[in-house]
Amino acid sequence: MLRDATEDDVNLMLSWRNQEINRQASKTSHVITADEHERWWAATRDDPGRRVLTYLREGRPCGVVTFFDLRWECPRTGAWGFYLDAEGLAERGATLPAWLGVMGAAVDYAFDVLELDRLDGEVLAHNTVVRRMNRRFRFVESPGIRQVRDGREITVVPISLDRANRRRR
Template sequence: MLRGATDDDVDTIRRLRNQQANRDVSITSHEIGAAEHAAWWAAASVDPRRRVLIYVRDGETAGVVNFSDLDGTTGSWGFFLDAEGLAERDETLPAWIEVMREATTYAFDELGLDLLTGEVLEHNTVVRQMNRRFRFVEGAASQRGAVSVIPISLRREDRRKK
């Protein structure tokens, strides 16, 4: 299940984002401090072109989904999971599939998008494979600092349906 993030979720969002597994596959991989995170939340929580959602699995916060650059027909997205908690419960793969299904459904059915975009690190072959499973199309890689980033996109008419 996805629900809107609130002020009560801010510390949990930061804790999950700072898990090493999530930092390893993020464009910005430094540990995010309290002041930096507070500034991000202050801006994100009032930005009409953004949605920050909490992914809940079996009653537990299991991840965060971010939508940005929403303009009515297009938007960008990304997510991260509670890598440590899901691994302990041996639920990483089912949660990953579920959050992608719920997030793409939200993008097209709730937000009414026609095109959903995002980015993935070129070396993150596991995520790239899952993106293809969900019918995301990759663009040409570009260098962003020390990492190579691949744009991805999914059109409403190309998405997987239940």
Template sequence: MLRAATDDDVDLIRQLRNQQANRDVSITSHEIGADEHAAWWAKASVDPTRRVLIYVRDGVTAGVVNFFDLDGPTGSWGFFLDADGLAERGETLPAWIEVMREATSYGFDELGLDLLTGEVLEHNTVVRQMNRRFRFVEGAAEQRGAVTVIPISLRSEDRRQRH
């Protein structure tokens, strides 16, 4: 289940984002401090082109989904999971599949997007494979400092549908 993030979620969002597993696959990999995070939330929570959602699995917060640059029929997204908690419970793969399914459905069905874009680090082969499973198409890689970033995109008509 996805629900809108609130002020009550801010500390947990930062804790999840700062998990080492999430930092290892993020373009911005430093540990995010309280002040930096508070400044981000102050902007994100009132930005009409952004949605910050909490992914809840079996009643437990299990991740965060960000939609941003929402501009009519297009938007970008990204997410991170409670890597530590899900691994401890043996739920990483099912949660990952579920959050991708729910988030893409939200983007296309709730937000009415025709095109959903995002980015993945070149070395993150597991995420790249999952993206392909969900029919995301990779664009040309680009170098950003020390990391290589690959843009991804999915058109509404190309997405996997539940049967």
């Protein structure tokens, strides 16, 4: 289940985002400082072109979904990303169900709540597990783009999912 993120979620979001596995799967891999996170939250929480949601599994917060670059004119488009409390979910043996759950909930939210026509995103080329999961949800990849971020060379693979190609659960 997804709900709007609140001030009570901010510290959890930061701790999850700074987990090593999440940093290595992100374009920016440095440890996010509290000040940097506060600036992001202040700029994001009231931005009409963004949504920050907390993912709940069995009533517990365990992930974040962000929608950004929301465009309300036709066609309605937006981009998204997510990360989970990888360490906490691994300890509980709940990583795969949470991963499937957050992706399904995010796709449903994009098309049913935001009423988007297309959902865009990005994944790092080396993240083959996520790329496979994206294909399972019918996202289509575009050619990768090489970038240098935080002193490392990465290849960012754009992905998109059109409403018509959405897999219904």
